[in-house]
Amino acid sequence: MTDKPAGFNLIHHADKQSCLELSGDWVQGCAAADFDGLCATLEAQASSELVVDGASLGQWDSTLMAFLLQCHAYCRREQLAFSARNLPDSAGKLLALATAVDAHTPPQPPRTPALASLNPLRLLAMVRDRLAESMAFIGELSVALARLVTGRSNTRFVDFRHFCYQAGPDAFAIISLTSVLVGMILAYLGAVQLQQFGAGLYVANLVTIGMLREMGVLMTAVVMAGRTGAAYAAQLGTMQTNEEIDAITTMGISPVEFLVVPRILALIVVMPLLTLYADLLGIVGGGLVAGGMGITPLQYISQSELSIKLSHLSVGLIKSVVFAILIAVAGCRAGINSGRSSAAVGQAATEAVVTAIVYLIIADAAINILFQQIKF
Amino acid sequence: MADSDGSAHISVRDLTMAYGSRVIQQDLNFDIQRGDIFVIMGGSGCGKSTLLKHMLGLIVPADGDILYNGESFVRAGAAGQEAMRRRWGITYQSGGLFSAMTLGENVALPLQLYTHYRSREIADIVAYKLALVGLAGYQSYYPSEISGGMRKRAALARAIALEPEILFFDEPSAGLDPISSRLLDDLIVQLQESTGATVVMVTHELASIFAIATNSVFLDPETRTMIDCGDPRQLRDHSKQALVRQFLTRSAAVAEDSS
Numbered sequence: 180m181t182d183k184p185a186g187f188n189l190i191h192h193a194d195k196q197s198c199l200e201l202s203g204d205w206v207q208g209c210a211a212a213d214f215d216g217l218c219a220t221l222e223a224q225a226s227s228e229l230v231v232d233g234a235s236l237g238q239w240d241s242t243l244m245a246f247l248l249q250c251h252a253y254c255r256r257e258q259l260a261f262s263a264r265n266l267p268d269s270a271g272k273l274l275a276l277a278t279a280v281d282a283h284t285p286p287q288p289p290r291t292p293a294l295a296s297l298n299p300l301r302l303l304a305m306v307r308d309r310l311a312e313s314m315a316f317i318g319e320l321s322v323a324l325a326r327l328v329t330g331r332s333n334t335r336f337v338d339f340r341h342f343c344y345q346a347g348p349d350a351f352a353i354i355s356l357t358s359v360l361v362g363m364i365l366a367y368l369g370a371v372q373l374q375q376f377g378a379g380l381y382v383a384n385l386v387t388i389g390m391l392r393e394m395g396v397l398m399t400a401v402v403m404a405g406r407t408g409a410a411y412a413a414q415l416g417t418m419q420t421n422e423e424i425d426a427i428t429t430m431g432i433s434p435v436e437f438l439v440v441p442r443i444l445a446l447i448v449v450m451p452l453l454t455l456y457a458d459l460l461g462i463v464g465g466g467l468v469a470g471g472m473g474i475t476p477l478q479y480i481s482q483s484e485l486s487i488k489l490s491h492l493s494v495g496l497i498k499s500v501v502f503a504i505l506i507a508v509a510g511c512r513a514g515i516n517s518g519r520s521s522a523a524v525g526q527a528a529t530e531a532v533v534t535a536i537v538y539l540i541i542a543d544a545a546i547n548i549l550f551q552q553i554k555f
Numbered sequence: 556m557a558d559s560d561g562s563a564h565i566s567v568r569d570l571t572m573a574y575g576s577r578v579i580q581q582d583l584n585f586d587i588q589r590g591d592i593f594v595i596m597g598g599s600g601c602g603k604s605t606l607l608k609h610m611l612g613l614i615v616p617a618d619g620d621i622l623y624n625g626e627s628f629v630r631a632g633a634a635g636q637e638a639m640r641r642r643w644g645i646t647y648q649s650g651g652l653f654s655a656m657t658l659g660e661n662v663a664l665p666l667q668l669y670t671h672y673r674s675r676e677i678a679d680i681v682a683y684k685l686a687l688v689g690l691a692g693y694q695s696y697y698p699s700e701i702s703g704g705m706r707k708r709a710a711l712a713r714a715i716a717l718e719p720e721i722l723f724f725d726e727p728s729a730g731l732d733p734i735s736s737r738l739l740d741d742l743i744v745q746l747q748e749s750t751g752a753t754v755v756m757v758t759h760e761l762a763s764i765f766a767i768a769t770n771s772v773f774l775d776p777e778t779r780t781m782i783d784c785g786d787p788r789q790l791r792d793h794s795k796q797a798l799v800r801q802f803l804t805r806s807a808a809v810a811e812d813s814s
Contacts, residue, residue, distance in 0.1 A: 240718060272749035273750070282691035
């Protein structure tokens with residue numbers, strides 16, 4: 180493609196004028212023009228005018244134009260007069276177009292030291308802002324729920340039903356898989372220890388109590404945080420991007436009542452049901468492992484039955500409601516406060532899942548300590 | 556067939572567009588010459604954007620063909636279509652800029668993917684392309700940080716990054732104020748004049764149509780075919796179709812009726 184190499188020749192005239200003669204083919208893949216060298220020579224010549232001459236120019240494309248634009252910018256910076264002659268017609272037009280508007284200088288962002296993000300005061304301020312934001316959201320949510328109870332809310336029952344379906348039956352497959360496996364894991368873990376004491380039968384107690392109080396609800400919550408919490412954040416974030424939330428607000432409807440309340444209620448209704456389902460399947464999974472260790476199904480079932488107490492079941496169900504609120508609040512808050520670009524929606528979904536899981540673990544620990552203290 | 560196949564830049568031949576069994580437009584036949592600024596016009600819902608999507612290869616035609624430089628796009632195969640697409644620059648209705656990238660990165664992307672420039676040269680060319688659309692110095696801005704008109708121009712800078720032979724625009728002036736819209740029109744004309752590219756655009760902004768278009772096609776939603784084509788200024792005064800004249804002289808036609 181390149182027959183003649185691209186090049187230039189800087190000629191210094193007596194009357195403080197430098198002439199830049201372009202030659203060869205200035206196309207993609209040609210040897211890079213030495214712009215820094217040109218600047219140095221220009222400086223040495225101390226001219227007050229630069230004339231670009233394109234008389235012996237061969238083929239050209241954007242490579243040439245980018246170079247000419249650089250020359251133009253240099254002349255402007257160093258206050259040299261810039262002109263061009265004998266350029267191909269269209270190149271001249273393009274150059275005129277490119278230099279019609281002065282370059283914009285973006286404002287310099289304030290320089291922050293590299294470790295500024297680790298400054299404890301800044302971190303504290305960030306946590307405070309987050310907390311204030313969450314509090315404001317929970318406040319709005321409480322008002323919306325109060326209006327729902329008094330029957331003055333704009334929450335639609337259709338939405339509620341739709342989200343119940345989305346969060347419930349749609350999640351059966353994945354919940355089944357995880358809870359059976361968790362039940363099996365619990366059984367394996369316990370069986371090895373218990374058999375040392377000849378107490379292998381008590382695997383049934385371990386699995387039943389473990390699933391009811393802890394693992395059933397926790398695994399369901401983690402799955403729902405990833406599945407439903409992220410979906411809520413992405414839906415609301417996209418609605419924010421499309422100005423749908425603005426439209427809802429200007430119609431005089433509270434976005435919290437219209438969008439957030441049905442989602443939270445749906446999760447509060449569905450989570451306990453999913454937890455019961457997960458508990459049951461977990462116990463079945465444990466039974467499979469126990470069967471492999473010589474415990475008959477009848478033994479396993481009767482031993483499980485003995486260990487089931489209402490208190491164990493209610494601990495799990497109480498947790499499931501708390502977790503449902505946390506997941507839905509984390510998801511909806513991230514979505515409503517999302518920025519208005521595709522990148523921001525992604526961030527909102529990530530934030531929803533991360534905060535939901537952190538909340539879950541903290542709440543789980545707190546509830547366990549509480550019930551331990553009151554011997555429930 | 557032998558008429559202008561050889562010289563036309565883009566030829567649409569017996570094109571039928573349909574979604575499933577619902578025919579949108581049929582028997583479309585027109586040529587776009589090299590260097591034309593070609594406008595696809597018609598009332599709402601007549602399939603203007605659908606026609607553009609067919610020309611871009613985003614939708615496969617139900618029947619007929621689209622020829623670029625006399626070569627069939629439909630029958631070109633994946634690799635051939637890819638090669639043809641590389642010679643096009645496309646500006647979408649809402650810009651289509653990648654919101655997670657700065658303007659500089661947006662314009663640099665096609666250069667990084669399809670050229671062998673070194674990274675420093677790419678930076679220079681990005682600066683030049685942005686300067687062409689009047690956005691010199693905006694490399695580090697994100698699309699969300701600039702105005703709608705600037706986003707359109709930035710999208711145009713990305714579209715011309717690879718020095719395309721054909722520039723496609725979907726409603727370039729949608730959502731712009733009259734001044735920004737006029738400036739964008741001027742920019743399109745200036746770029747067309749200096750690069751010699753063929754421009755194809757969908758628009759129903761009359762001001763913009765008369766200001767820049769050199770050729771056009773008019774799609775009719777009723778008969779589901781094109782009812783006229785040619786220079787819109789000619790069509791306004793001399794079209795045999797009353798509908799086309801009415802469309803192009805909307806205010807005048809209303810005034811005549813009422814007087």
